[in-house]
Structure formats: structure tokens, C-alpha cells
Amino acid sequence: MAGLWRCVPVVLLLAGAIYSGTATLRQQMKLQSEWRHASPLDRERYVYGPLLPVIHKINSQVREGEGILLRSGVDPALFPYVFFPRKIWQRQTDPETNYIYMDLPTSAFPLRATESFPAAWALNVQADNLAQGGELVRLKPAPDTP
Amino acid sequence: MSGLAALLPVLFAGYGILALMRRSGSIADCFRILPFAFGAGVGVLYLFFLWASWFGEVSLTSGYILLVSVGLLGGWRWRAGGVEPARQGDRWTPVECLLLTLLLALLATGVLLSVSLPLLEWDTRILWGVKAKILTAEATLSGEAFRDPYRLHIHPRYPLLVPFLSSWMARHQGGFQEIHFQGLICVFALLTTIQLFVLLRKIVSRALTLLLLLGLALTGAWLTAEFGSCVEIALTFFLVLAVQGFFLWLDRQNTSDLVMTGFFLFCAAMTKNEGLLLIVSSCLALFIVVLWEKGWKAGIYYSSIVAGVSVILSTGWFMHLAQIPAVSDENYFMRFTLATLREGILRLPLIFSSILERVVDLKQWHLFWIAPLLAGVRNLAIRPRFDQRFWFVCLVMVLYIAGIVLIYVVSPWRDITLHVAVSFDRVMLPLLPLVLIVLAVNCAAVSAKKT
Numbered sequence: 001m002a003g004l005w006r007c008v009p010v011v012l013l014l015a016g017a018i019y020s021g022t023a024t025l026r027q028q029m030k031l032q033s034e035w036r037h038a039s040p041l042d043r044e045r046y047v048y049g050p051l052l053p054v055i056h057k058i059n060s061q062v063r064e065g066e067g068i069l070l071r072s073g074v075d076p077a078l079f080p081y082v083f084f085p086r087k088i089w090q091r092q093t094d095p096e097t098n099y100i101y102m103d104l105p106t107s108a109f110p111l112r113a114t115e116s117f118p119a120a121w122a123l124n125v126q127a128d129n130l131a132q133g134g135e136l137v138r139l140k141p142a143p144d145t146p
Numbered sequence: 147m148s149g150l151a152a153l154l155p156v157l158f159a160g161y162g163i164l165a166l167m168r169r170s171g172s173i174a175d176c177f178r179i180l181p182f183a184f185g186a187g188v189g190v191l192y193l194f195f196l197w198a199s200w201f202g203e204v205s206l207t208s209g210y211i212l213l214v215s216v217g218l219l220g221g222w223r224w225r226a227g228g229v230e231p232a233r234q235g236d237r238w239t240p241v242e243c244l245l246l247t248l249l250l251a252l253l254a255t256g257v258l259l260s261v262s263l264p265l266l267e268w269d270t271r272i273l274w275g276v277k278a279k280i281l282t283a284e285a286t287l288s289g290e291a292f293r294d295p296y297r298l299h300i301h302p303r304y305p306l307l308v309p310f311l312s313s314w315m316a317r318h319q320g321g322f323q324e325i326h327f328q329g330l331i332c333v334f335a336l337l338t339t340i341q342l343f344v345l346l347r348k349i350v351s352r353a354l355t356l357l358l359l360l361g362l363a364l365t366g367a368w369l370t371a372e373f374g375s376c377v378e379i380a381l382t383f384f385l386v387l388a389v390q391g392f393f394l395w396l397d398r399q400n401t402s403d404l405v406m407t408g409f410f411l412f413c414a415a416m417t418k419n420e421g422l423l424l425i426v427s428s429c430l431a432l433f434i435v436v437l438w439e440k441g442w443k444a445g446i447y448y449s450s451i452v453a454g455v456s457v458i459l460s461t462g463w464f465m466h467l468a469q470i471p472a473v474s475d476e477n478y479f480m481r482f483t484l485a486t487l488r489e490g491i492l493r494l495p496l497i498f499s500s501i502l503e504r505v506v507d508l509k510q511w512h513l514f515w516i517a518p519l520l521a522g523v524r525n526l527a528i529r530p531r532f533d534q535r536f537w538f539v540c541l542v543m544v545l546y547i548a549g550i551v552l553i554y555v556v557s558p559w560r561d562i563t564l565h566v567a568v569s570f571d572r573v574m575l576p577l578l579p580l581v582l583i584v585l586a587v588n589c590a591a592v593s594a595k596k597t
Contacts, residue, residue, distance in 0.1 A: 007354060009517040009524070009585050013361045016512025021252075021364025023509045028259045028373050035263055047264060070298060077268075077300050081276040085283055087290075088298040093473045101565075102476065102558040109295045109471070117296070 048082065050074075050130055054123075055082055057133035062086055062121055069119035069139065073126035075100060089117045114139070149315035149326045153184075153333065156314075159213040160187030162220025167402050181341035184333075185387045186406075189413040189459075190216060191314070192307050196462035199287040206317055238352070245356035252363045253339060256372050257332045265324045267374030269572075272300050274377050277309035278327055282316040287466045295471035303470050305463065307416040308377045331375040338383040339363065342579050345390050349535075349586040350593075358582045366510040367571045368578055377418055378575040384414035385424055385576045389539065389583065392432065395448075396534055404448060408455025415460055419478075420573055423549040424542070429453040431541035435534045481556040490555035493562050497554045500566035510571050518543070518581045521588035528595045536587040539580050546577065 035043065048055050051074075062068060067087040070076060079088055093109040114122070120142075125134035160183030161176070176183075194212050198204045238246070265271050276299070280291045292302050312330050316322040339359055346355040362368055371379050391407035394400070411428055414421030429449045437445035505515050518540075525536070550573055559565035 007357075007589050009520040010354065010357055010361070010589060012513050012520065013517040013581075013585065014357055014364075016508070016514065017361040017364035020366035020509055020512035021369060024366040024369040024373075025255065025259070028369070032259060032262055047266065076298060077272040080298050080300065081271045081279065084276065084279045089294075089296045090298050091296070093295045093471070101560060103560060104476070104558055107473070109473075112296060 048078070051078060051082075053131055053133035054079075054125055057136055058083055058086070058123070061136060063142075066120035067118055069114060069117050069122045071122070071124045074130060076125070087119075089119055091117075149319040149323070150329055150333075152315045152318035153311075153330075155210060155213040155217070156187035156191055156311075157184050158187070158217040159190055159220075160184050162217035163187070163190060165220035165224035166216075167406070177340075178344055181337040181344075181383070182387060182390070182406075184337055185384060185410055185413060187213070188307070188311060189409055189416075192310055192413070192416055193459060193462065195285070195310055196287070196466065199285075199466065202286055202288065204285045206314075209314070242352050242356060245353060245360065249339075249356055249360055249363060252360070253336060256335065256363065256369060260332055260373050260375065261325055261328045263373075265327065265375060267376060270327070270375050270377070273304060274309050274312075275324070275327060276300070277304070277306055278312040278316065279322045281306070281310055281313035282322045285310075285313060285317070287470070292466075292470050295473050299473075301475070303467055303472065303475055305416045305418060305421070307413060308380050328375045331372065331377070331379050334380045334383045335368075335372050338379065338386055338579065341383070341386050341390060342582065345386065345393065346582065346586045348393070349583070349590050354586065354589060358586060362578055362582060365512065365514060365578060367514075367575060370510065371572065371575055376572055376575070378420075378572045381414055381417045381421060381424075382576045382579060384410045384417060384421070386579050388414065388424075388428060389542075389580070392428075392538060393535055401451060404451045405455050408452040409459065411452065412456045412459040414576075415456065416463060420550075420576070423546060423553075424576065425453065425456045427542045427545035427549060429456075430545055431538050434541055435538045438532065438537070439534065476558055478553055478556060481558065486556045490557070494551075494555065496562055497551060497566060500563040501551075501570060504566065504570040507571075514578070514581060518584045521585050524592065525588055528592060533587055533591065536584065536591070539583045539587070543577055543580050543584075547574075550574070 035046075038046070044052055044055075058068070062083075064085050067089065068083065070079065070088050070090050072079075072090075076088075076090075091112050091114065093107045094104070120138065120140045122137045122139050123134050124137075129135055157180075161179075163186040164179060164183055191209060191213065194209065195204050198208060265275055280289075280299075284291060287306075291297060291299060308330065312327045313322070315326040315330060319326065339362070342362065343355060343359060346358055350358075368379075370376075388407045388410040391403050391410060395403035395407065407428070411421065411425045414424050429452050432452055433445040433449035436448050505511060522540075554562060554566060557565050
């Protein structure tokens with residue numbers, strides 16, 4: 001007991017950690033079990049949320065080597081990760097993601113003309129067309145088009 | 147598997163560096179210095195990448211030439227007489243065996259649960275995962291992905307050590323897979339535990355060390371970060387190595403230990419921007435602690451060694467930063483103006499109330515923040531002799547927390563409570579092992595006083 005008394009802060013820490021760890025592990029195990037029993041579509045919905053229709057559309061229509069010129073009214077932060085290796089450009093330099101939350105200075109880079117980008121597709125994603133997967137328009141013909 | 151195996155040459159080079167610094171001991175000591183060797187190997191490989199990036203893509207072959215040469219050079223040095231006799235270990239009691247089994251089971255569960263789901267953590271995917279993918283396809287900082295301001299790339303100016311290492315693994319496997327990233331973070335988590343075991347074992351008994359490590363492995367914030375493959379785990383790893391370097395210096399007064407501290411703080415800064423704050427906090431803490439015992443000249447001398455090494459090694463990265471356009475960047479350095487500070491100070495009550503909300507979240511932090519306070523109060527009561535380790539770690543913690551609060555003060559986020567809510571648990575993660583060290587030193591002081 002004397003030894004324990006010497007280590008009161010450690011005992012306190014451990015007691016709290018057991019509560020905290022058990023709760024976190026249980027939560028993760030629950031998520032893992034739900035994941036195992038979910039259908040592939042449900043899993044995708046969980047990972048991509050409301051962006052899923054856009055992701056389906058891009059994956060089915062845009063080839064991996066082709067680039068996309070994006071105009072977005074929703075947070076586009078996930079697009080570069082999900083669409084990789086397709087390159088994504090924006091005419092303005094600042095992705096909207098940070099402007100939703102922060103007061104940032106105006107960009108030092110001017111708005112660029114659409115034609116100046118090597119993008120093969122233009123994608124316009126807004127809150128009102130998100131469910132349809134956004135508006136996807138081809139800018140340049142596919143390389144194998146006669 | 148070849149992805150994970152790609153870390154072995156990194157480890158080999160790390161052992162080589164330690165041997166070159168006469169840090170190697172007997173073969174039996176290899177396990178004890180495993181985290182140190184891994185950290186050293188990772189740092190050297192990343193440093194090479196930073197400089198080689200100026201000349202285009204960094205090939206795997208050039209990386210291998212570096213790693214193998216460093217490893218062989220160290221091997222030659224090691225044979226040349228860097229061998230120390232192996233220490234005789236004492237026997238493990240049944241309670242210690244039980245605690246170790248529990249700890250190992252917990253670590254294994256953590257790894258299994260981390261890799262059994264895809265990457266779900268938002269920041270891991272949009273910041274670190276995407277950078278790992280980019281570097282897998284094009285291993286250079288001079289490419290369009292980092293230099294073209296119109297290319298959609300969230301925070302292109304964030305440090306890249308972890309994404310680069312993940313891409314190093316991915317290139318061995320033929321392409322990026324999420325499991326590489328998850329595996330890498332698990333490796334960092336396991337090595338942090340091993341390093342902490344080595345560090346705490348020198349201060350307190352083995353049973354108490356294992357109890358403290360169980361406290362770490364069970365903390366919700368740590369588990370959540372591991373499940374989400376958060377890079378803060380790597381940041382914590384490098385901080386623990388830096389602290390270990392400082393403790394070794396206290397024991398041996400060998401300047402090379404301070405050089406290693408500076409080197410690992412550089413690695414921390416290359417992992418996350420909070421690492422820069424850790425450099426400042428550690429150097430200031432070192433200065434104050436040395437000042438107390440040896441006077442201000444020694445304080446300036448030793449803290450400049452650590453600061454100098456970290457800053458000199460970081461120059462390669464800052465030269466690249468000058469070329470990477472500032473797009474959607476918070477740029478906290480530029481926000482330290484009188485006007486922003488005056489405005490931000492008015493938000494302090496809101497910042498503190500949001501922090502308090504996070505601190506009392508029992509599921510994430512349980513009694514974590516109360517334990518060091520209790521240790522501090524007990525320290526006042528028993529009045530132990532001045533312990534540089536205790537005060538160094540306490541000062542790093544206090545300065546780091548003050549720095550984070552200052553960042554919140556100048557934060558460009560409109561809703562500061564949201565900024566605290568989404569970032570606090572992760573940015574405070576490196577303090578977890580520091581609290582364990584404070585508790586261990588305090589327990590050792592209490593024991594010493596009673597005997």
C-alpha cells in the first residue's frame with residue numbers, strides 16, 4: 001500500500017486511462033464490426049459522404065491521365081486524394097475549403113483563362129448539383145478520338 | 147510486405163549513424179537503441195531527399211546508395227572498437243510479466259484496429275495521404291504539384307517527412323496503398339513505446355515503467371490518433387528521441403548528444419509545423435535549466451548547439467518553401483502583428499473556455515492533465531533537490547502550451563472554438579510522453595526522499 005501511495009498520480013492516471021481506453025477501443029470495434037457488415041455502397045457513402053455521386057461520375061468518365069479544371073462551391077479538399085493521379089486545377093488559386101472557416105488575405109495570383117489549362121475536363125460542383133455528381137464537360141477530345 | 151521491408155535499409159543506415167557517433171554497444175543493445183536508429187535513418191534519408199530534390203526526381207537507387215554507404219561506414223566504425231560490454235539484466239517478476247503481456251496485447255490490438263479500416267481521418271487523407279500519393283508518383287519538390295499555384299493541393303507548404311517516408315514504402319510496392327501509411331504510423335507508435343520504456347526504465351522501476359506505458363497505450367487521445375493514422379504520432383516519436391538525447395547529455399556531458407537532440411528536433415519540425423514550436427520550447431527550456439546550474443554563458447552555448455543544428459538542417463526545407471507558392475495558407479508567422487495580437491487577445495476567454503472543454507473530455511484525456519498537477523504539488527511538498535530532467539520537461543510543456551495558445555490568439559479562423567475543437571487533441575499529443583516522464587521523475591524523487 002505504501003508503494004501505491006507513493007505513486008498516487010500514476011494510479012490516478014491509470015484509472016482514468018482504463019476508462020478512456022476501454023471507451024475508445026469499444027467505439028473502434030463497433031465501427032469495425034459495422035464496416036464488416038456494411039454493403040460496398042454503404043462503405044463508400046461512409047468514406048466519401050455527400051461527394052460520392054461526384055466521385056462515381058469522375059471515376060467512370062475521366063481517365064487517369066486526364067486533368068480536370070474544377071469550379072467548386074463545396075469543400076473540394078477531398079478531391080485531390082480521391083481523384084489522384086488525375087490532376088485538378090482551379091482558375092482561382094485558393095481552394096474554397098479554407099475560406100469557409102478563415103479570414104485569409106486575397107490571393108496574389110490572378111484569375112487564369114480556362115484555355116490556358118491543360119485540363120481535358122471541366123467540373124462544376126455546387127451544392128445544388130452535388131446529388132447529380134456535378135456538371136462534367138469535356139474540354140478537349142479524348143486522345144484516341146479520330 | 148515489401149513496403150514495410152523498405153524500412154529495413156533505413157534502420158540499417160540509422161545503426162550506421164549511431165555507430166559513427168560511437169553510440170553503438172553490444173549486439174544485445176541493438177533493441178535498446180532501435181528507435182534511435184530508426185529516427186536517425188529516417189532523418190538522414192529525408193535530408194538527402196530535400197537536397198536531391200533540387201536536381202529533379204529522387205530515385206530509389208540514389209536513396210539506397212546513401213543508406214547502404216552510411217550503414218557500411220558505421221559497420222566499419224563499429225568493428226573498429228565502438229563495442230561496449232553488454233549489461234546484465236535482472237529477472238522479471240510475475241507481475242512485470244503480466245503487465246508486459248497486457249501492454250503487448252494492447253499494442254497489437256491497436257495495430258490490428260488501425261489497419262483493418264481504410265483511412266477515415268479527414269486530415270490524414272486531405273493533407274498527408276495526398277502528399278504521399280504525389281511523392282510516390284513524382285519524388286521531388288521541384289515538380290508542378292508543389293510549384294504550380296493553380297494546381298489544387300491543400301496546404302502545399304506543410305512539411306513532408308511522413309508523406310515522403312510513406313512514398314518510399316509505396317515505391318517499393320509499386321504504388322500507394324493506405325495500409326502503407328497506416329503501417330508507418332503504427333511503426334512510429336510502437337517505437338515511441340519502446341523508446342519510452344528505455345527512457346522511463348532509467349528513472350523508475352520496471353513495474354512502474356510498464357504501468358506508465360499502459361497509461362499511454364490506453365489514453366483515448368493516443369488511441370484515436372493511432373486509429374486515424376495521425377502524423378502527430380510521428381511528431382511525438384521525434385520529441386521523445388530529442389528528450390532522450392538531452393537526458394543522455396545530462397548523464398555524459400557529451401556534446402554529440404546535444405547534436406542528436408537538435409537532429410531529432412529538426413525531424414519533428416519536418417513532420418509538422420508544431421515541430422518548430424517544439425524547437426523553440428526545447429531550446430528555451432534547455433537554456434533556463436543550464437542557466438540555473440551553470441550560468442548564462444553555458445546556457446547560451448548549449449542551447450545554441452541544439453538550435454543551430456535544427457536550424458542548419460532545416461535550411462534545405464526553407465529554401466524549398468521560398469519556391470512553393472503561399473496558397474490558402476494560414477501563414478502564422480505573418481500574423482504576429484500588433485493589430486492581430488490586440489484583436490486576438492480579446493478572444494482569450496473564448497480560447498480558454500474551449501480548451502477547458504477539451505481538457506475535461508474524459509474519453510480523450512481522462513485525468514491526464516490532473517496527474518502532472520498533482521505531481522507538481524507533491525514536488526512542492528517534498529522539496530527534492532533540483533532535478534534538471536524534471537524542470538526541462540516541465541518547461542518544454544509549459545512553453546509549448548503557451549505557444550499553442552499564442553497561435554490560437556493570432557489564428558485566422560473566424561470561429562475560434564471550432565479551431566480549438568478540431569485541433570486541440572492532436573496538437574497536444576506530443577505532451578503525453580512528457581507527462582509520463584514528469585510523473586516518473588516525481589515518483590523517483592518521492593521514493594528517494596522516503597528512503
